[in-house]
Amino acid sequence: MTSVAHARPEGGAHGAAHHAPMSFWRKYIFSTDHKIIGIQFLFVSLFFLLVGGLLAMQIRWQLGFPGKPLPGGGILPESMVSGGVILPEYYVQLVSMHGTFMVFFAIMPLLVGVYANFLIPLKIGAHDMAFPRINMASFWLALLAGLIMTASFFVPNGPIRSGWTNYAPLAARPDLSGVTVGQMLWCISIVVLGLSSVMGSLNYITTVINHRAPGMTWFRMPLSVWALFITAILGVLALPVLQGAAIMLLFDNILGTHFFDPAAGGQALLWQHLFWFFGHPEVYILILPAMGMVSDIIANGSRKPIFGYHSMVFAIIGIAFLGWIVWGHHMFMSGMNPTLGSTFMVSTLLIAVPSAIKVFNWLGTMWRGNLRFHVPMLNAIGFVSMFTIGGLSGIFMAATPVDIPLHDTQFIVAHIHYVLFGGSLFALFAAITYWYPKMFGRVMNEGIGKLHFFLTFIFYNMTFFPMHIIGMGGQMRRIYDPTIYDFLKPQQPLNVFISYSAFALFAVQILFAFNFLWSLKFGKKAPQNPWDDNGMEWSLPNPAPHGNWERTPNVYRGPYEFSAPEAGDKDFLPQFLKLPTDRDPVPAPLPAGH
Amino acid sequence: MTHATQALDQMRPPYPAEPGAGVYSNKLGMWVFLASDVMFFTALIGSYIVLRFGAPGEWARPGAVLNVPLTAVNTFLLICSSVSMVKAYAAIQDGKKYFLRPVPGKLLRDGGLKFWLLVTMICGAGFVSVQVVEYIKLVGHGFTPAGFREGSLLAEHAAADPIKYGATVAGLYGSSFFTMTGFHGFHVTCGVISMTYLYFTKVLPEKYSPQDYRGIEVIGLYWHFVDLVWIILFTIVYLI
Numbered sequence: 001m002t003s004v005a006h007a008r009p010e011g012g013a014h015g016a017a018h019h020a021p022m023s024f025w026r027k028y029i030f031s032t033d034h035k036i037i038g039i040q041f042l043f044v045s046l047f048f049l050l051v052g053g054l055l056a057m058q059i060r061w062q063l064g065f066p067g068k069p070l071p072g073g074g075i076l077p078e079s080m081v082s083g084g085v086i087l088p089e090y091y092v093q094l095v096s097m098h099g100t101f102m103v104f105f106a107i108m109p110l111l112v113g114v115y116a117n118f119l120i121p122l123k124i125g126a127h128d129m130a131f132p133r134i135n136m137a138s139f140w141l142a143l144l145a146g147l148i149m150t151a152s153f154f155v156p157n158g159p160i161r162s163g164w165t166n167y168a169p170l171a172a173r174p175d176l177s178g179v180t181v182g183q184m185l186w187c188i189s190i191v192v193l194g195l196s197s198v199m200g201s202l203n204y205i206t207t208v209i210n211h212r213a214p215g216m217t218w219f220r221m222p223l224s225v226w227a228l229f230i231t232a233i234l235g236v237l238a239l240p241v242l243q244g245a246a247i248m249l250l251f252d253n254i255l256g257t258h259f260f261d262p263a264a265g266g267q268a269l270l271w272q273h274l275f276w277f278f279g280h281p282e283v284y285i286l287i288l289p290a291m292g293m294v295s296d297i298i299a300n301g302s303r304k305p306i307f308g309y310h311s312m313v314f315a316i317i318g319i320a321f322l323g324w325i326v327w328g329h330h331m332f333m334s335g336m337n338p339t340l341g342s343t344f345m346v347s348t349l350l351i352a353v354p355s356a357i358k359v360f361n362w363l364g365t366m367w368r369g370n371l372r373f374h375v376p377m378l379n380a381i382g383f384v385s386m387f388t389i390g391g392l393s394g395i396f397m398a399a400t401p402v403d404i405p406l407h408d409t410q411f412i413v414a415h416i417h418y419v420l421f422g423g424s425l426f427a428l429f430a431a432i433t434y435w436y437p438k439m440f441g442r443v444m445n446e447g448i449g450k451l452h453f454f455l456t457f458i459f460y461n462m463t464f465f466p467m468h469i470i471g472m473g474g475q476m477r478r479i480y481d482p483t484i485y486d487f488l489k490p491q492q493p494l495n496v497f498i499s500y501s502a503f504a505l506f507a508v509q510i511l512f513a514f515n516f517l518w519s520l521k522f523g524k525k526a527p528q529n530p531w532d533d534n535g536m537e538w539s540l541p542n543p544a545p546h547g548n549w550e551r552t553p554n555v556y557r558g559p560y561e562f563s564a565p566e567a568g569d570k571d572f573l574p575q576f577l578k579l580p581t582d583r584d585p586v587p588a589p590l591p592a593g594h
Numbered sequence: 595m596t597h598a599t600q601a602l603d604q605m606r607p608p609y610p611a612e613p614g615a616g617v618y619s620n621k622l623g624m625w626v627f628l629a630s631d632v633m634f635f636t637a638l639i640g641s642y643i644v645l646r647f648g649a650p651g652e653w654a655r656p657g658a659v660l661n662v663p664l665t666a667v668n669t670f671l672l673i674c675s676s677v678s679m680v681k682a683y684a685a686i687q688d689g690k691k692y693f694l695r696p697v698p699g700k701l702l703r704d705g706g707l708k709f710w711l712l713v714t715m716i717c718g719a720g721f722v723s724v725q726v727v728e729y730i731k732l733v734g735h736g737f738t739p740a741g742f743r744e745g746s747l748l749a750e751h752a753a754a755d756p757i758k759y760g761a762t763v764a765g766l767y768g769s770s771f772f773t774m775t776g777f778h779g780f781h782v783t784c785g786v787i788s789m790t791y792l793y794f795t796k797v798l799p800e801k802y803s804p805q806d807y808r809g810i811e812v813i814g815l816y817w818h819f820v821d822l823v824w825i826i827l828f829t830i831v832y833l834i
Contacts, residue, residue: 126609127609130619131619134623198630201630202626202627202630203623205622205626206619206623206626207619209614209615210611210614210615210618210622211609211614211619212611212612213609213612214610214612215612216612236626236627236629236630236633237629237630238633239630240630240631240633240637241633241634243634243637244633244635244636245641247773247777248638248769248773251739251773252769255739255772256738256739256740257739257740257769258740258741258769259766264741264766265649265651265763265765265766266645266769267644267645270641270644274637274641552609552611
């Protein structure tokens, strides 16, 4: 029984010898291989994560030390800083572009671009995506969108000044915002990104539906694949709405249309409805894949089957469905009909139910498990705890009466960062470490990884938890200089504390960057199954060859058979492992008449 | 159900797989894409409805600004192209790869894939051309995305009869008209370009067969969708 634990599926995976050798350009740059595309997304979106982080540091400098010259600010042009001091116009641009980069070009491509591409075919036993060339186009369009967005820093008057949400009429009227080219570039970039996202998502959906290996039934799919699949459905339906809205905003700016300009009969509130009709499903695009991958990692780290697999699947579906009918909770204070606000309040509070199911299931999985605190597991536990705090503060704001004083304060900033940084980014640290061997054939350094986790966890909480307090104290979300108001002055020491913590948090990420880059070349060689996991991807060598399996593998069981008695002296039983009692799955009958 | 027999039939999955959607992946992918396109047009049409109902004044009367008879003819042209698309699809399903072939005892020749797809392309291109002419004329009369141009013919009409011409909301009218019909025209153009590409790379070299006509079926789905969107747009933009 011990030897079979390392057996490969029938036919084995000895590299894809039947593929002709490819040039460097075809193999690594214009690649149609889903794994290479995932890695391309990884490098590009980590770069944009760094850009977004640098913008955040400047925001924190201004809030902690308003009126003091920004260190190194001398290199910025006079239109951004005056005597080294950040100008108000530049400050709002920092806030707007930090949000834009982090949401659209860092977290979303990290979760969906990287892991949907990399994991879906590997985990369902497919040879590649359904449409490899569309997949490649999706990456290049995403990069193009990122470059267009970056270019807006270098045009006259700089990037957008209306926040990442681009509320009209400020964003629709260049004479009000003072931004012309930057606003156009934002809209164009978003339209291109939407196209990229739709192309990616239709690939993921088609692949999951039509390309599962024999035996990989719907309820044998790992939760990561379930989450990425549902996320792709959200992406396909949500992004086009944002594209439509961005096109209308673009036309308002360049063609003189009046969609969002109340002075000419348009409706400013229409923009908010369109934006948040996209924006709330987007929130779940940013968290569901993280939840899915964390589920895989927690089951592995606990050496137990995931607690309540089916309820986890239906919770994902439930969250995704409810995500479509809650967008109004972003607009309680917009002047929207208050009765409608109550409806949105109820539907929003309902989301707490599937979210709580997931949190309790993660705890149930860990309960009395044979815990292995490897770096992915630590980060996954970080995800669960931070997401819980972020989810609970979400319930505060979902209640309309509580939202009235809290809206547009730093409390909201704390909430979004607890779910997006404490949630998604911790999950990403876990996922990057976990699937790093599959990507690069080496393991990231365990010691640095643990140090990075603990320091990040501490400084992260020191940065974002006090924001709840200053938010309740009334500090506005995008205010340029909090010290101009007497009632905010007593809170200024806390702002200074947050800023120092944020700088430390940023500095700690150097550990991660070092570990990531250093391990590419000097990391320990990864064994075939470094985490003793059950997933289909571990039946392949590290890194996996082009085309994945030479012969389509068979799947014999669900993904979470840890500590199963049949596994003998191993505590895991991979999906691809054929026991003497297992029968080969029968492939699907071909569709009748096509 | 071995690999060898599957390689012969491109419309089936290349590898053994679990039961999926029951259709080949290209078709499923097109269905998913059309779902996303539905959402795109929903954003535009939904905004139009919200803007029109919430507008401070009455919309222009049907036919006051727009040339309804011309567009009705154009609509008919687009519907005809959908019919010819169906004929092209049926032709290749029956293995008719040819252009035209005489039928004994019948006056008309029998059209094959090459004929019916060409008809579809011509109808589609004709639709876009008529739309371009319509745009040029409208802008010439002073109807722009920003409303009625100062000093233009339509601006004078609107000053004389503000109710009929919807003078107070001309800006919204122009905004939504040009955006919705423009993006529909863009979709038709994309369809015609795709069909032209298929025509030269696949249809003329006779690469489609009754066993594999994926490109024709997939572009057909797209084409019927674009046609359907136009019927909605024609109704709510021109007739109401």
